[in-house]
Amino acid sequence: MSETRHNLQGFLDKLLSRSILSAKEQQAILDLPGYAAQVSANRDFVRLGEMVDHACLVVDGTVGQFCNNRKGERQITAFHIPGDMANVHSVVLPTATAALQALSTSTILWIPQTAIQAAIRHHPAIAEAVWRDCMVDAAILSQWVVNIGRRDATSRVAHLLCEIATRCSGTPNKHDLTFELCLTQVHLADATGLTPVHVNRTLMALRERGLVTFRSRQVTIHDWEKLSMVGEFDPTYLQAGIKPDERQRILRAA
Amino acid sequence: MSETRHNLQGFLDKLLSRSILSAKEQQAILDLPGYAAQVSANRDFVRLGEMVDHACLVVDGTVGQFCNNRKGERQITAFHIPGDMANVHSVVLPTATAALQALSTSTILWIPQTAIQAAIRHHPAIAEAVWRDCMVDAAILSQWVVNIGRRDATSRVAHLLCEIATRCSGTPNKHDLTFELCLTQVHLADATGLTPVHVNRTLMALRERGLVTFRSRQVTIHDWEKLSMVGEFDPTYLQAGIKPDERQRILRAA
DNA sequence: CGTGACGTTGAAGAAGGTCAACCAATGTGG
DNA sequence: CCACATTGGTTGACCTTCTTCAACGTCACG
Numbered sequence: 001m002s003e004t005r006h007n008l009q010g011f012l013d014k015l016l017s018r019s020i021l022s023a024k025e026q027q028a029i030l031d032l033p034g035y036a037a038q039v040s041a042n043r044d045f046v047r048l049g050e051m052v053d054h055a056c057l058v059v060d061g062t063v064g065q066f067c068n069n070r071k072g073e074r075q076i077t078a079f080h081i082p083g084d085m086a087n088v089h090s091v092v093l094p095t096a097t098a099a100l101q102a103l104s105t106s107t108i109l110w111i112p113q114t115a116i117q118a119a120i121r122h123h124p125a126i127a128e129a130v131w132r133d134c135m136v137d138a139a140i141l142s143q144w145v146v147n148i149g150r151r152d153a154t155s156r157v158a159h160l161l162c163e164i165a166t167r168c169s170g171t172p173n174k175h176d177l178t179f180e181l182c183l184t185q186v187h188l189a190d191a192t193g194l195t196p197v198h199v200n201r202t203l204m205a206l207r208e209r210g211l212v213t214f215r216s217r218q219v220t221i222h223d224w225e226k227l228s229m230v231g232e233f234d235p236t237y238l239q240a241g242i243k244p245d246e247r248q249r250i251l252r253a254a
Numbered sequence: 255m256s257e258t259r260h261n262l263q264g265f266l267d268k269l270l271s272r273s274i275l276s277a278k279e280q281q282a283i284l285d286l287p288g289y290a291a292q293v294s295a296n297r298d299f300v301r302l303g304e305m306v307d308h309a310c311l312v313v314d315g316t317v318g319q320f321c322n323n324r325k326g327e328r329q330i331t332a333f334h335i336p337g338d339m340a341n342v343h344s345v346v347l348p349t350a351t352a353a354l355q356a357l358s359t360s361t362i363l364w365i366p367q368t369a370i371q372a373a374i375r376h377h378p379a380i381a382e383a384v385w386r387d388c389m390v391d392a393a394i395l396s397q398w399v400v401n402i403g404r405r406d407a408t409s410r411v412a413h414l415l416c417e418i419a420t421r422c423s424g425t426p427n428k429h430d431l432t433f434e435l436c437l438t439q440v441h442l443a444d445a446t447g448l449t450p451v452h453v454n455r456t457l458m459a460l461r462e463r464g465l466v467t468f469r470s471r472q473v474t475i476h477d478w479e480k481l482s483m484v485g486e487f488d489p490t491y492l493q494a495g496i497k498p499d500e501r502q503r504i505l506r507a508a
Numbered sequence: 509c510g511t512g513a514c515g516t517t518g519a520a521g522a523a524g525g526t527c528a529a530c531c532a533a534t535g536t537g538g
Numbered sequence: 539c540c541a542c543a544t545t546g547g548t549t550g551a552c553c554t555t556c557t558t559c560a561a562c563g564t565c566a567c568g
Binding site: 049065067069070073074075077078089091092093095097098117120121124127128131132134135136137138139141142143144145146148149150151155192193232236237239248250251 | 347396403505
């Protein structure tokens with residue numbers, strides 16, 4: 001049980017970075033029940049159109065949200081890293097509009113919808129915080145549309161790497177930033193709307209220009225300035241360091 | 255004032271198609287204050303990064319949400335038609351992460367955020383309904399990523415036309431469906447991540463195959479079956495005809 | 509009857525896709 | 539400890555889709 005609580009802390013921290021919650025409300029989140037389970041790589045654990053009765057909190061690993069086109073090609077529409085609740089939106093929209101797959105071996109904390117709904121009912125401010133979280137995800141999605149629709153391969157890959165780096169490690173405004181990324185080049189291709197072959201060539205080009213290295217699941221960004229320039233990356237949409245006075249609070253405690 | 259109320263009715267109807275609201279809650283939405291103003295075509299009325307203090311309900315015309323890349327090329331990330339509140343998300347995320355432009359001469363009802371916040375505070379179920387609405391928009395966005403990332407030009411345009419047709423006219427499962435679409439081929443290009451020239455050729459190909467005609471702002475779908483097949487269009491993500499028992503209600507009246 | 513916005517057309521070129529092979533690292537059973 | 543299979547990454551040759559550029563058509567409107 002304290003294990004569960006520990007996992008929920010990451011999720012709570014993310015909420016608190018953008019919303020204000022009282023001690024009671026914070027406790028209500030930490031008290032959410034759930035059971036953890038390992039999901040092996042490449043396994044779908046939520047299917048398209050399914051009625052979802054549990055939210056999936058990523059404790060460890062990487063999860064992808066995706067759809068397939070008729071030819072069976074896959075488009076990843078979101079990456080979820082530890083601390084993300086992969087399908088919070090199912091609280092208000094229980095029918096899954098996309099599938100979820102573990103991209104690497106992952107640990108998922110399954111939280112009953114009923115418990116989340118009860119928490120929200122007793123503490124409307126939690127609804128507000130979660131809603132705000134959903135809207136940041138929507139802003140990310142919106143940037144993905146821009147990325148895929150109006151940037152060439154090099155910029156797309158650079159932008160994606162910048163986004164993931166920022167989400168993984170806060171504000172990485174330093175040189176030689178390294179982090180672990182449990183993804184293959186195929187996953188990057190499915191996220192950027194490119195071919196694995198072309199992602200490979202693009203990554204090599206970025207490597208040769210001394211901007212970033214991605215080898216054996218380790219990403220090293222050698223030159224953040226240039227990489228974010230190439231990827232046209234502006235982190236404000238991630239609302240990471242949102243100022244306290246902007247974390248407005250609409251809903252009162254019941 | 256009754257004018258304002260009339261315009262809000264469209265928005266309320268959209269909420270009611272997916273959520274349950276009591277008579278009092280419905281009235282609170284109809285009582286929202288606001289002032290209508292005309293915006294001429296191609297005018298930005300919300301800028302990127304701006305702090306938004308009014309929500310924009312589209313009363314008439316078409317509004318586009320968009321971002322630019324460095325080269326100044328535009329990517330439209332959403333179309334808003336009458337009855338849509340173009341930036342509801344600003345209720346919880348007041349800093350605009352995308353700009354808004356009138357794509358045709360439009361009438362906008364400006365509703366103060368404070369009024370929406372007050373309504374939400376007094377009637378948490380309104381928050382739930384609006385949140386659900388936001389999540390449908392996110393589902394649409396997610397489909398755009400798939401469309402742009404993993405479909406060829408013909409399918410992209412077909413899918414977009416199917417989506418707009420469904421949103422404009424409910425469930426259009428009939429032949430020779432006609433509706434007005436205040437967009438140019440350039441707008442379709444900016445939405446699909448293509449070139450205006452290529453959209454033109456694609457539209458002509460669709461026309462020659464007898465699937466759809468788009469001339470002088472009139473779209474006529476001659477063969478819905480084939481068009482939605484070409485566009486791989488499955489309307490479930492729009493959650494239009496969501497069953498009453500799925501419009502669950504989490505938040506009680508205060 | 510000019511002017512501007514939109515749509516249409518053709519020719520040439522570039523970005524990225526496809527296919528097929530090969531390499532390197534890791535893991536597994538004998 | 540080695541033979542072998544598997545997974546992920548790399549390479550090259552060729553081809554397709556879409557872009558680019560630049561021109562022209564056409565309709566509405568003042």
